Amino acid sequence: MGLLGNAVACMLPIAVVAQAYSAVSLNRRDYTSLAQTNAPLIVYHPQELYYASSIEYMLPHYANLQNSSGVVQPGAPPVFNVTNLDYLFQEGIDASNLYLSVAGQPKGSPYIPAGYEYLYSSKTIGTTAPIYAFIVPKANDIVDIYYWQFCPYNLGKNAPIVGWTGDHVGDLEYMMVRTINGTAATVDYHAHSNTGSTYLVTDPTVTWSGTHPIVYTANGSHGMWPSVGSHVYKQILGIYDLTDETGNGAQWPTWENVYPINYLENGGYTGDQAWLNFNGYFGNPGDTSCLFYSIVGECEFSGGPNAPNRDFTGPPLYTLASKNTANPNYSVYTFQVAASAQVWAAANGITYVAAHQHCVASPSSESTDNWAFVPIVASAAVTSYNITTARCATDFSRYPSAYEVGLCTSAAQSACVTTSGLRNIKEYVGNSAPTHPDKEIIVNDLDIWTWSY
Structure with missing residues (x-):
C-alpha cells in the first residue's frame, strides 16, 4: 500500500449520534474493515497551523540520524524513504537512542522560521494524510486499534516565567478503540506521555459521527481529547498549568484514508511498511541547556517523539470496574494470569497468587494497601482467578485507584517474589464514571497478566 501526501482537513457537519452495538462474528480478513468502521473524526482547533501529514511526505526532509549529543550516525542513505529508514534494523543495530533530525533547531514559537515551511504540512500542500491504524488482536475476542496521527511539527506552550517550552520536530499522538467480538x-483518549482516560462507548462524554468517535486534537500540540475546552496535562513548579486547547475547527474524516498495520511485536515489517522497524525518534534531540530544564524537563526546543510502533500488548489506560452492590464490605477481582507466569511459578516454588488493591484518600494523596491471596494453579495454560479483598477503609474514607498481581511463596505480602505493576482503575455506574468512586468494586479484567522475571 502506498502512502499518500499531507492532510487537508475538510469542514463537515458533526453528527453526534448514538452508537449502535451488536455482537458480530469476526475473523482476520475483517480487521481492515473494523479499523475503518471505528476510525475517528479528528477535529482541529480553529487556530491550528500544523496539520497531519504522511510519514512518506516528511522523510526526505530529515537530514540524518544522530544521538542525543548531536553525533551523526554514519552510513545513512542519502535520502530517507519508507523502505530504507530501517537500514540499521537490517544490520542488527539498535536505533532506539537515535534521533531522525532535520538540519538545525527550528523553533516554531510562535512561527516557523524561513526555510522550514514544509513543517506546516497541509498549510501549504493539500492532499490527504493517512491515519496509521495498528491492529492488535488479543485474547478474549479483543482487537485493539491504535489510531496515530503524524504531524511534522509540535508547537510548544508559552508558560508564565518559563516562557516557550516543548517545540519539537515530529509529533505523534494517538487514541485507541477497543473492540470485543x-x-x-x-475508547482511550491519549495526550502527551499517556495523559488521558478510558471511556465506555456509551459514556455521554464520548460523541460520535456515525460509528466514528469524535476526537478533538489540541492546538499546535495535537493531544487527543473527547471535548472542546482547556485540558490540563502538566504542572510547572506546582503552580502553573500547561493546558491543551481544543476547539471546533477543520475536520478530518480519517476513515477515508486508513493505513492498516498488522502489529508485529518484534518488528520485521517489509516493503513500504519497513519504516516501522525504525525504533528511534522522529525528531531532533532536544536542547537541555536552558535555565529551567532541571525543573520543567524541557526547553523551548525539545526532543522528538519516539516511533509509533510501540508496545501495544498491554491494557487500556484504565481497567473498568463496577460497584459491588452485593457486598459493600469487599472488592472482587477476576483476572487471568499468563501460562508463562504459572510455569515459572511452578519451577520456583511459588504457591500463591495475590491481588494487591491500591487505595487512596480523596482529596488527599494518602494511600493504603490491601492484599489477598489464593493458591496458584500449576498450569501451562492461561488461568482465571477470583480474589476478594477487604474494602479500602472501614469508614469508607478511601477508594480503590489501582491494582496489581503478585506471585508469592506464601499468603503474605512479604512473601511476594514478583509483582506485575499497577493497572489504574476507573469505576462506572451505568454509563458514567462518578466523581467520587465507591470504596468497594467489582473488576472483571479481560487483559491477561504477564511480565518478565
Whole structure:
C-alpha cells in the first residue's frame, strides 16, 4: 500500500449520534474493515497551523540520524524513504537512542522560521494524510486499534516565567478503540506521555459521527481529547498549568484514508511498511541547556517523539470496574494470569497468587494497601482467578485507584517474589464514571497478566 501526501482537513457537519452495538462474528480478513468502521473524526482547533501529514511526505526532509549529543550516525542513505529508514534494523543495530533530525533547531514559537515551511504540512500542500491504524488482536475476542496521527511539527506552550517550552520536530499522538467480538467497547483518549482516560462507548462524554468517535486534537500540540475546552496535562513548579486547547475547527474524516498495520511485536515489517522497524525518534534531540530544564524537563526546543510502533500488548489506560452492590464490605477481582507466569511459578516454588488493591484518600494523596491471596494453579495454560479483598477503609474514607498481581511463596505480602505493576482503575455506574468512586468494586479484567522475571 502506498502512502499518500499531507492532510487537508475538510469542514463537515458533526453528527453526534448514538452508537449502535451488536455482537458480530469476526475473523482476520475483517480487521481492515473494523479499523475503518471505528476510525475517528479528528477535529482541529480553529487556530491550528500544523496539520497531519504522511510519514512518506516528511522523510526526505530529515537530514540524518544522530544521538542525543548531536553525533551523526554514519552510513545513512542519502535520502530517507519508507523502505530504507530501517537500514540499521537490517544490520542488527539498535536505533532506539537515535534521533531522525532535520538540519538545525527550528523553533516554531510562535512561527516557523524561513526555510522550514514544509513543517506546516497541509498549510501549504493539500492532499490527504493517512491515519496509521495498528491492529492488535488479543485474547478474549479483543482487537485493539491504535489510531496515530503524524504531524511534522509540535508547537510548544508559552508558560508564565518559563516562557516557550516543548517545540519539537515530529509529533505523534494517538487514541485507541477497543473492540470485543467486532463491537466497539471502550475508547482511550491519549495526550502527551499517556495523559488521558478510558471511556465506555456509551459514556455521554464520548460523541460520535456515525460509528466514528469524535476526537478533538489540541492546538499546535495535537493531544487527543473527547471535548472542546482547556485540558490540563502538566504542572510547572506546582503552580502553573500547561493546558491543551481544543476547539471546533477543520475536520478530518480519517476513515477515508486508513493505513492498516498488522502489529508485529518484534518488528520485521517489509516493503513500504519497513519504516516501522525504525525504533528511534522522529525528531531532533532536544536542547537541555536552558535555565529551567532541571525543573520543567524541557526547553523551548525539545526532543522528538519516539516511533509509533510501540508496545501495544498491554491494557487500556484504565481497567473498568463496577460497584459491588452485593457486598459493600469487599472488592472482587477476576483476572487471568499468563501460562508463562504459572510455569515459572511452578519451577520456583511459588504457591500463591495475590491481588494487591491500591487505595487512596480523596482529596488527599494518602494511600493504603490491601492484599489477598489464593493458591496458584500449576498450569501451562492461561488461568482465571477470583480474589476478594477487604474494602479500602472501614469508614469508607478511601477508594480503590489501582491494582496489581503478585506471585508469592506464601499468603503474605512479604512473601511476594514478583509483582506485575499497577493497572489504574476507573469505576462506572451505568454509563458514567462518578466523581467520587465507591470504596468497594467489582473488576472483571479481560487483559491477561504477564511480565518478565
